[in-house]
Amino acid sequence: MSDDYCLIGTDEKPPKADGPPYAECVLCREPTEYPESYKGITLCPVCEWQEAQRTACSG
Numbered sequence: 610m611s612d613d614y615c616l617i618g619t620d621e622k623p624p625k626a627d628g629p630p631y632a633e634c635v636l637c638r639e640p641t642e643y644p645e646s647y648k649g650i651t652l653c654p655v656c657e658w659q660e661a662q663r664t665a666c667s668g
């Protein structure tokens with residue numbers, strides 16, 4: 610049960626862009642993998658990984 614809980618959010622990630630223009634990372638302004646038209650929070654792979662580390666399930 611707890612293992613499955615750690616996988617939440619995989620269905621809520623923004624769509625990957627097929628190509629430029631890409632949205633800017635909201636943290637470091639680097640281009641992300643997401644389309645510029647995406648209205649949500651977009652993070653570059655680096656910041657996304659760091660956020661994942663911060664919010665990762667303990668244990």
Ligand SMILES: [Zn+2]
Nearest residue numbers: 634637653656
């Ligand atoms: Zn970033």
